[in-house]
Amino acid sequence: MNEQAYLKTYDPKAFASPIFSVDGLLFTYHQKQLKVLLVERSNHPDKGKWGLPGGFVDLDVDDNLEDTVVRKLREKTGVRPPYIEQLSTIGNRSRDKRGWSVTVCYTALVAHQDCETHVDSVSDARWVELDKLADLKLAFDHREIIEAGREALKQRALDSIVPAYTLPDKFTLSELQHVHEVLLGKPIQKTSFRRRMSRLEEAGLLIDTGKFTAGPRRPAVLYTLSPSAVDHIFVRNLEL
Amino acid sequence: MNEQAYLKTYDPKAFASPIFSVDGLLFTYHQKQLKVLLVERSNHPDKGKWGLPGGFVDLDVDDNLEDTVVRKLREKTGVRPPYIEQLSTIGNRSRDKRGWSVTVCYTALVAHQDCETHVDSVSDARWVELDKLADLKLAFDHREIIEAGREALKQRALDSIVPAYTLPDKFTLSELQHVHEVLLGKPIQKTSFRRRMSRLEEAGLLIDTGKFTAGPRRPAVLYTLSPSAVDHIFVRNLEL
DNA sequence: CTAATAGTGTCTATTAGACATTATGTG
DNA sequence: CACATAATGTCTAATAGACACTATTAG
Numbered sequence: 001m002n003e004q005a006y007l008k009t010y011d012p013k014a015f016a017s018p019i020f021s022v023d024g025l026l027f028t029y030h031q032k033q034l035k036v037l038l039v040e041r042s043n044h045p046d047k048g049k050w051g052l053p054g055g056f057v058d059l060d061v062d063d064n065l066e067d068t069v070v071r072k073l074r075e076k077t078g079v080r081p082p083y084i085e086q087l088s089t090i091g092n093r094s095r096d097k098r099g100w101s102v103t104v105c106y107t108a109l110v111a112h113q114d115c116e117t118h119v120d121s122v123s124d125a126r127w128v129e130l131d132k133l134a135d136l137k138l139a140f141d142h143r144e145i146i147e148a149g150r151e152a153l154k155q156r157a158l159d160s161i162v163p164a165y166t167l168p169d170k171f172t173l174s175e176l177q178h179v180h181e182v183l184l185g186k187p188i189q190k191t192s193f194r195r196r197m198s199r200l201e202e203a204g205l206l207i208d209t210g211k212f213t214a215g216p217r218r219p220a221v222l223y224t225l226s227p228s229a230v231d232h233i234f235v236r237n238l239e240l
Numbered sequence: 241m242n243e244q245a246y247l248k249t250y251d252p253k254a255f256a257s258p259i260f261s262v263d264g265l266l267f268t269y270h271q272k273q274l275k276v277l278l279v280e281r282s283n284h285p286d287k288g289k290w291g292l293p294g295g296f297v298d299l300d301v302d303d304n305l306e307d308t309v310v311r312k313l314r315e316k317t318g319v320r321p322p323y324i325e326q327l328s329t330i331g332n333r334s335r336d337k338r339g340w341s342v343t344v345c346y347t348a349l350v351a352h353q354d355c356e357t358h359v360d361s362v363s364d365a366r367w368v369e370l371d372k373l374a375d376l377k378l379a380f381d382h383r384e385i386i387e388a389g390r391e392a393l394k395q396r397a398l399d400s401i402v403p404a405y406t407l408p409d410k411f412t413l414s415e416l417q418h419v420h421e422v423l424l425g426k427p428i429q430k431t432s433f434r435r436r437m438s439r440l441e442e443a444g445l446l447i448d449t450g451k452f453t454a455g456p457r458r459p460a461v462l463y464t465l466s467p468s469a470v471d472h473i474f475v476r477n478l479e480l
Numbered sequence: 481c482t483a484a485t486a487g488t489g490t491c492t493a494t495t496a497g498a499c500a501t502t503a504t505g506t507g
Numbered sequence: 508c509a510c511a512t513a514a515t516g517t518c519t520a521a522t523a524g525a526c527a528c529t530a531t532t533a534g
Contacts, residue, residue: 001284003284003285003287003337006284006285007284007285007337007338010338012256012259012338012339013253015296016252016299017257017259017260017296017297017299018260018297018299019252019257020257020258020260020342044241044243044246044247045243045246045247047243056255056257057257057258057331057340059256059257059258059333059339059340062333063332063333063334064331064332064333065329065330065331065332065342086328086329088326089305089326089329089344090305091297091304091305091344092303092304092305093299093302093303093304094303097243097247098247098250098252099252099299100297100299102260102305102344104329104331104342104344172486173486173487174485174486174487188524189523189524189525189526190486190487190488191487191488191489191490191523191524191525191526192522192523192524192525194487194488195522195523196522196523199522212532213486214532214533215484215485215532215533216483216484216485216532216533216534217483217484217485217486217531217532217533218484218485218486218487218530218531218532218533219485219486219531219532220485220486220487221486221487234522235476235477235479235496235521235522236475236476236477236495236496236521236522236523237475237476237523238523239475239523239524412513413513413514414512414513428497429496429497429498429499430513430514430515431496431497431498431499431514431515431516431517432495432496432497432498434513434514434515435495435496436495436496439495452505453513454505454506455505455506455511455512456505456506456507456510456511456512457504457505457506457510457511457512457513458503458504458505458506458511458512458513458514459504459505459512459513460512460513460514461513461514474495475494475495475523476494476495476496476522476523477496478496479496479497479521
């Protein structure tokens with residue numbers, strides 16, 4: 001049999017395969033807190049519990065896995081998050097009561113203000129502070145996935161500027177430092193942090209917008225990210 | 241309907257889902273070269289081309305995704321590789337002629353001597369030098385996957401001792417340095433490398449076996465890895 | 481002027497790079 | 508002893524931590 005004939009007779013349902021889904025772990029920073037977007041499940045299994053936005057690939061609509069997670073996140077936020085990165089894939093026979101299941105998890109970051117009104121309008125979606133997850137009933141293994149995503153983002157805080165995507169397009173260095181501090185769970189030396197940021201600026205990865213904050217104190221320079229800033233990894237990590 | 245009733249009537253084949261497979265990217269170091277284990281495909285699609293060892297989850301046998309990749313790698317090598325790590329998951333509508341497909345890729349490392357006879361006995365499996373991949377017809381998107389795995393392993397060479405798992409249980413620092421140099425594609429200062437290794441030894445992560453190499457030159461100390469060495473990440477990377 | 485936050489200067493500690501030097505086996 | 512490779516010593520450069528200091532706004 002040649003390949004063409006084989007493909008014609010190929011039946012994708014001939015063998016049992018795992019239940020396959022994609023989940024999005026969307027973080028933001030608001031009111032000095034890190035928050036994660038959760039959705040109250042309206043269907044079995046784990047109906048009524050809170051879970052990550054996600055679902056099945058639509059083979060007719062999605063060209064790839066990222067399309068799926070973007071589609072699901074857009075449903076709840078109205079926007080395509082500016083930062084999306086694959087976190088990990090979990091597959092085993094026990095995580096889902098329906099049977100052997102697999103989920104590909106993506107971490108995404110978005111500015112709170114960019115989706116505030118849309119999230120408020122979606123009745124089953126809600127931002128939850130990471131520190132208050134303990135009080136919530138979570139579906140499947142989503143508590144562990146959130147913890148793993150937070151851990152990965154913590155590493156990003158040590159060696160990159162990626163957490164900046166939890167902030168609005170224009171942000172101050174003090175705000176960004178605080179995001180990093182919340183992720184690391186400890187203060188960072190202002191000097192160290194700013195030295196790193198100046199090097200990014202020299203490299204053209206962080207851009208001084210020329211604008212300033214206003215208020216009853218010294219105005220702070222508003223910076224914005226260059227698109228290539230996402231790829232920059234510092235040769236030396238901040239220390240823990 | 242309660243959850244029990246729902247689960248009873250749940251049909252996993254009700255919706256079309258992607259073709260789902262797991263692939264293993266197994267590297268080793270032999271004759272001063274990095275090599276990857278490839279398998280000549282005996283079935284459509286891409287019959288006759290070379291691909292990564294992998295296949296479908298056996299829902300009855302495998303408890304999780306790692307079980308699947310270990311089972312597939314064991315078929316070709318006879319052993320469970322001492323280092324296994326998830327690389328990434330690729331899913332789109334174009335990578336497989338049969339249709340929308342997903343593969344979860346794992347990077348694994350093994351000592352060449354630990355599976356040499358078994359690999360030789362498997363007629364369709366073969367170690368291929370990374371530098372000679374250009375000559376080979378590769379199935380699906382496996383060339384890109386190998387490149388991505390090599391890139392990830394390069395990062396490991398910059399910030400960890402993980403590449404040591406491509407070597408036998410007992411190895412010299414010179415051998416290990418050369419593995420790292422091959423991965424980085426450039427020489428490393430011996431002083432820098434050995435300083436890092438002494439710190440690992442002080443931390444109990446690298447163990448002096450008390451044995452030595454023999455030969456017409458100064459004998460070298462043989463070291464072995466502590467099981468926890470795999471988790472150690474240096475705070476500062478080697479530079480490129 | 482005061483309060484509050486933004487931003488800088490400077491010293492130390494750690495660790496990588498560069499390169500020379502010494503050590504220890506076999507034949 | 509000669510050779511080859513293993514292992515060490517030492518200086519410089521880069522960058523993080525600590526902490527004190529200066530700058531700039533609103534009111």
